[in-house]
Amino acid sequence: MEYQEFNITCTSEYKDILIAELADIGFDSFLETETGFDACILSGTLDTSLWKNFLERYENPAQIKVNERRLPKMNWNEEWEKNYDPISLTDKVYVRATFHPSRKDEFIHEIIINPKMSFGTGHHATTFLMLEWMLSLDLQAKKVMDAGSGTGILAIMAKKLGAKEVIAFDIDEWSVENGNENFEINGLTGLYMQKGSVTTVEAPGQFDLILANINKNVLLDEIKTYSTKLTPGGQLLLSGFYEGDSEDIRREAGLYNLKPVGQKTNHQWAALLFTKTP
Secondary structure: OOEEEEEEEOOHHHHHHHHHHHHHOOOOEEEEOOOEEEEEEEOOOOOHHHHHHHHHHHOOOOOOEEEEEEEOOOOHHHHHHOOOOOEEEOOOEEEEOOOOOOOOOOOOEEEEOOOOOOOOOOOOHHHHHHHHHHOOOOOOOOEEEEEOOOOOHHHHHHHHOOOOEEEEEEOOHHHHHHHHHHHHHOOOOOOOEEEOOOOOOOOOOOEEEEEEEOOHHHHHHHHHHHHHHEEEEEEEEEEEEEHHHHHHHHHHHHOOOEEEEEEEEEOOEEEEEEEEOO
């Protein structure tokens, strides 16, 4: 497979925003640089109208400059191994790939993620916020849903925090394959990622906690369904949107008996926790 690479120069405060926007229109791998980032997409799959709209919105405010080239076939695993560092949350969680040395003796939980093209290694602010929130929750013997699971990192974290059952799913086939590989790597043989959305996958009964790190528009469309899937007193943890969009999320959640509990922010991104009232 050949890829198109876009070398994008931009202002630092827009970098995360631009990466998230490009992920939404089909770009599937990113590499940060000193002046911005490189974004890659499978040749022939870029929607030119979406690309044009992206440039019109951000070219001036983010001071974007773009250089494009076609990449030859290469070993993508080798490429991202060169640029993928482990992350940690205090002494509680250490997220690494299989080629990094283990540090089990130094952290309460160790998660192994080989991301390939899936979203969710903990490096992005939204994933980091979700993990941070989860560490403050009581998941012991709880039933958890991970919507839009990506690499499966949140589902893995839920199991390590004591959840008795985790339902994970994603709409992208490559995420499902990657997520199931990561479940196996972490020794979670009883956990399986389904392909589909919250309205199509097998997810019987109600849940004590629903996790959804997706984009704002999907969250707004699905909050009503999340509420119906929660037990009374159950919790909903959302991220994948900017801090400025938090009020829209809270307003929609309030229509379905979801009471805001708190908010965390990181580099303009936000994560909100809700509790379902009777």
